[in-house]
Amino acid sequence: MALNIFSNSFVVFLLVLLSYSPNGVLVRSAPHYSALPKSDADIVEFALNLEYLEAEYFLYGALGYGLDVVNPNLTQGGPTPCGAKIAHLSPIIKDVTLQFALQEVGHLRVWDYRRNRWCQDGRLKVYVRGSAPRYFGSKSSVPNMARFSPCLVRLRVTNPYQIMINDISIFHGFIEAIKNWVKGFPRPLLNISSETFGEIIDNAFGEKLNPSFDPYANDINYLIASYAISYVGLNGYVGANPLLKSTNARSLIASLLGVESGQDAVIRALLYERWNQKVTPYTHTVAEFTNAISGIRNKLGRGGLKDEGLLVSKELGAEANVTGNILAGNSYSVSYARTPQEILRIVYGTSHEGVPGGFYPNGGDGDIVKSFLKN
Numbered sequence: 504m505a506l507n508i509f510s511n512s513f514v515v516f517l518l519v520l521l522s523y524s525p526n527g528v529l530v531r532s533a534p535h536y537s538a539l540p541k542s543d544a545d546i547v548e549f550a551l552n553l554e555y556l557e558a559e560y561f562l563y564g565a566l567g568y569g570l571d572v573v574n575p576n577l578t579q580g581g582p583t584p585c586g587a588k589i590a591h592l593s594p595i596i597k598d599v600t601l602q603f604a605l606q607e608v609g610h611l612r613v614w615d616y617r618r619n620r621w622c623q624d625g626r627l628k629v630y631v632r633g634s635a636p637r638y639f640g641s642k643s644s645v646p647n648m649a650r651f652s653p654c655l656v657r658l659r660v661t662n663p664y665q666i667m668i669n670d671i672s673i674f675h676g677f678i679e680a681i682k683n684w685v686k687g688f689p690r691p692l693l694n695i696s697s698e699t700f701g702e703i704i705d706n707a708f709g710e711k712l713n714p715s716f717d718p719y720a721n722d723i724n725y726l727i728a729s730y731a732i733s734y735v736g737l738n739g740y741v742g743a744n745p746l747l748k749s750t751n752a753r754s755l756i757a758s759l760l761g762v763e764s765g766q767d768a769v770i771r772a773l774l775y776e777r778w779n780q781k782v783t784p785y786t787h788t789v790a791e792f793t794n795a796i797s798g799i800r801n802k803l804g805r806g807g808l809k810d811e812g813l814l815v816s817k818e819l820g821a822e823a824n825v826t827g828n829i830l831a832g833n834s835y836s837v838s839y840a841r842t843p844q845e846i847l848r849i850v851y852g853t854s855h856e857g858v859p860g861g862f863y864p865n866g867g868d869g870d871i872v873k874s875f876l877k878n
């Protein structure tokens with residue numbers, strides 16, 4: 504399958520979240536959640552539910568295994584996801600994906616965190632084995648007690664799927680970033696089986712597709728399933744930001760939102776290029792799949808119109824003047840916000856924040872989630 508949109512090599516800047524303390528020693532175990540007001544910590548922790556889901560979905564899709572192998576500590580002993588598997592990407596994409604995955608592991612190993620230091624002049628000195636140190640940021644430009652810093656790292660990208668692979672380190676970093684601020688909780692039981700996605704798609708179209716939609720079957724199905732997974736995280740971060748009291752929490756959520764919305768954009772762009780393509784063996788096009796998924800999310804969320812597929816009526820397009828909809832936005836073309844309740848209604852697939860299901864058979868975790876489960 505030709506993937507034209509990013510076919511030429513180009514350079515992107517990816518945010519890599521590094522964990523460090525001001526004296527340069529990598530700290531993971533020491534909790535700093537006391538630095539956030541309780542209400543902020545709860546909001547930040549809520550995001551952990553979605554980050555676990557995304558991390559496992561992308562890890563398994565690319566590699567066939569997840570956090571249990573990549574970094575078991577991050578699961579805090581939570582159960583292994585149910586039904587997750589490697590995606591059947593095209594041979595060349597799969598080959599390249601595996602190479603990228605292994606390269607990324609190497610890249611991660613090459614970072615020598617222990618020698619990283621804050622310099623006297625306030626910059627962060629980062630060592631990469633075998634090369635001269637690089638300097639990032641300034642101490643004053645990051646929150647006082649920051650344990651993470653978005654450092655810009657230049658990477659050559661020759662294929663969009665490398666971005667997906669780079670997600671692994673990003674998602675990984677997300678969880679570490681969040682867990683440097685909040686106590687966190689064990690990975691909830693996740694159901695990312697083909698059947699879960701099949702039910703979402705049947706529900707979206709209001710008809711039973713035959714055969715059932717399989718997210719792991721091929722490139723296009725995997726991208727559509729990624730569309731179904733990623734966007735609500737973006738909504739959640741947009742919704743969370745104005746509720747936060749501390750600048751530390753706002754800084755963290757903005758950093759997460761930046762990368763989350765970038766991922767949404769990449770997925771939408773890859774799908775937009777194929778909007779008119781039939782998703783075989785079905786009669787529906789790519790655009791129809793996105794419209795149906797967005798439609799069911801609006802319905803389940805019960806929060807009004809906050810989700811738009813790739814093709815919309817002119818009134819919903821930018822400046823009410825176009826039907827192409829590569830990014831979702833309101834009448835001012837700014838991002839939609841969703842509350843935790845709306846998000847849970849969607850990811851549970853039950854339209855009720857107190858009734859678990861869908862991706863979370865036993866529900867999510869954290870105080871916000873539990874406050875709804877009790878009712």
Ligand SMILES: *[C@@H]1O[C@H](CO)[C@@H](O)[C@H](O)[C@H]1NC(C)=O
Nearest residue numbers: 531532572573574575576577
């Ligand atoms: C996981 O935790 C153990 C025990 O605390 C520690 O020794 C190990 O280095 C950790 N591994 C990673 C990858 O963080």
Ligand SMILES: *[C@@H]1O[C@H](CO)[C@@H](O)[C@H](O)[C@H]1NC(C)=O
Nearest residue numbers: 585586694696698699702864
């Ligand atoms: C996962 O979801 C599918 C589809 O709803 C269901 O058949 C299966 O029993 C679920 N598994 C778990 C462990 O909840």
Ligand SMILES: *[C@@H]1O[C@H](CO)[C@@H](O)[C@H](O)[C@H]1NC(C)=O
Nearest residue numbers: 817820821822823824825826
């Ligand atoms: C919408 O597009 C038409 C041309 O296609 C143009 O005449 C009109 O001014 C545009 N409206 C706005 C609000 O941009």
